[in-house]
Amino acid sequence: MKEKISLAVVDDHPLFREGVTRSLSENDEFVVVGEGESKDDAIRLVADFHPDILLLDISMPGGGLEAIPPILERAPAQKIIMLTVSESSDDLSAALSMGVKGYALKGVGSKALAEIVRSVAAGESYVNPSLSARVLSKALTTPDQEPSGIDQLTGREREVLELVAEGLSNKMIALRLDLMEKTVKHHMTQILSKLGISNRTEAALAWRDAVDMTLR
Numbered sequence: 001m002k003e004k005i006s007l008a009v010v011d012d013h014p015l016f017r018e019g020v021t022r023s024l025s026e027n028d029e030f031v032v033v034g035e036g037e038s039k040d041d042a043i044r045l046v047a048d049f050h051p052d053i054l055l056l057d058i059s060m061p062g063g064g065l066e067a068i069p070p071i072l073e074r075a076p077a078q079k080i081i082m083l084t085v086s087e088s089s090d091d092l093s094a095a096l097s098m099g100v101k102g103y104a105l106k107g108v109g110s111k112a113l114a115e116i117v118r119s120v121a122a123g124e125s126y127v128n129p130s131l132s133a134r135v136l137s138k139a140l141t142t143p144d145q146e147p148s149g150i151d152q153l154t155g156r157e158r159e160v161l162e163l164v165a166e167g168l169s170n171k172m173i174a175l176r177l178d179l180m181e182k183t184v185k186h187h188m189t190q191i192l193s194k195l196g197i198s199n200r201t202e203a204a205l206a207w208r209d210a211v212d213m214t215l216r
Helices: 014-025 039-049 064-074 089-098 110-121 129-140 155-165 170-177 181-195 200-214
Strands: 005-010 030-036 053-056 079-084 102-105
Touching: 005 014, 005 039, 005 110, 014 030, 014 110, 030 039, 039 053, 039 064, 053 064, 053 110, 064 079, 064 089, 079 089, 079 110, 089 102, 102 110, 129 155, 155 170, 155 181, 155 200, 170 181, 181 200
Parallel strands: 005 030, 005 053, 053 079, 079 102
Antiparallel strands: none
């Protein structure tokens, strides 16, 4: 029997926290081992229960971002997903630079959240596609610089490219973004043309290189 993914949920809004806990607990793959509402709670839950995944809000007593360093200092392998309303590029960049593995917005559906938790538990990373595209756009655009290939992509093309970098097929990307598969293929043609490359592997590497540059 497959071992369940253990979770701790920390958010200072009880109704939201209870809703997340309930929706994940209804999935046989997950078990919620603890809940909290503050930075101190987050640190305590990791120390007491060693959850596979810690779901952490940003705006809460003590601060979600402020909880990350002491948690990872004591438990370097702890996988953290920020689940927040904050669409701030600064919050996203700070969270990623501190070592979180996922950054999702609270508007995410229960099925999508389960998929995010599953992928992060398996060793992958996740950032809300629209946010990562926005961070790249901000980081790669300067007044005195010629636009790069990535900088020439539309917002939708960047969303598609990020999912390509995560290893998703055109069919899976279409499902994730609620598009027709032929529309995804069209976006891929445009992406390859703008980047001056010939295949998905090169496209994925170009995206990862661009993300790495923004976090240095």
